[in-house]
Amino acid sequence: MNRTIGTIVLGYDPRQPWHRSQIRHFIVPPAPPPAASTKPNGTDRPPMPAPQFTRETVVDRLLGAFRRYGYDAASLGQLSSATGLGRSSLYHYFPGGKEDMARAVFDHVDDWARDAIFAPIHASGPPEQRLRQVIGVLDEFYDGGAKACFYGNLVVGDAGVLFKDRLSASLRKLIEGFARLAKEKGVSEREAQQRGEDAVVRIQGALIVARGLGDPAPFRRVLKRLPNDLLG
Known part of the structure; x- marks a missing residue:
């Protein structure tokens, strides 16, 4: 332990020589450590609780942000606000930053489409019935045309280059799904x-026009x- 030694001079007379008896040494004890704060984190206010969101919830909120702003225009501040997470927390979920976030949303939308769109398309039953089920799902997913398409917002700007292969694969799969239903109705493969x-094209174009208007x-x-355009 560090100690400080001090000196006190007793009975000092400038006319007399120094004398050992006139000098006293003393030890100054170390200052006690500062008292610990009674407040969490040493502040006067309790810390804000960390938001407890599942990754699925965060990705779903990112989907809404990319729908609204697109990929290129979405800032980290906007993505942070949309998810309710700070930037450091976003990077904890997505170490690759915005690109990593968009890829997670792609996975999320693909998983949704697999269960909600392609499962009915590949199920048994009349094509008309299965198409009506898919139409109902699309109507709900796009909120009757009020919500923009995630794919449509990623085909422009840098995102169109960055995610070109992923976009192409997703759109081709949807085209093939609709074509499958048409072929089951007896339409030729080329026409289907x-x-x-x-x-x-009509669905995507209608979403753009609906949002613009x-x-x-x-x-x-x-x-x-x-139903009539595809199966008639």
């Missing part, structure tokens, strides 16, 4: 492929006509 492409009517109209 074209009808599948047309279906995706602030009116979901174009999207709803496309969904209403889809």
Whole structure:
């Protein structure tokens, strides 16, 4: 332990020589450590509780942010606000930053499509019935045309280059799914492929127009006509 030695001079007379008896040494004890704060983290306010979100919840909120802002325009501040997480927490979930977040949303949407769209398409039963089920799912997912398409927001700018292969694979799979239903109705393979492409083009285009107009009517109209356009 460190100690400080001091000296006290007793009975000092400038006319007399120093004398040992006139000098006293003493030890200064070390200062006690500062008292620990009674407040958490040494502050006067309790810390804010860390938000407890599952990764699935965070990814779902990121989907909403990318739908709203797109990929290129979405800032880390906006993504942080949308998820309710600080930037450091976002990087804890997604060490690769925004690109990692977008890839997680891709996985999330692909998982949703596998269960909600492609499972009914590959199920048994009349094609008309299965298509109606898919249409209902799309109507709910896009909130009747009020919500933008995640894929559509990622085909422009740097995202269109960065995620080109992933976007192409997802869109092709949807086209093939619609084409499968058309072929089951007796449509030729070539015609069924074209009808599948047309279906995706109309859905995506209607979402863009509906958002631009602030009116979901174009999207709803496309969904209403889809059974006849694809299977008629």
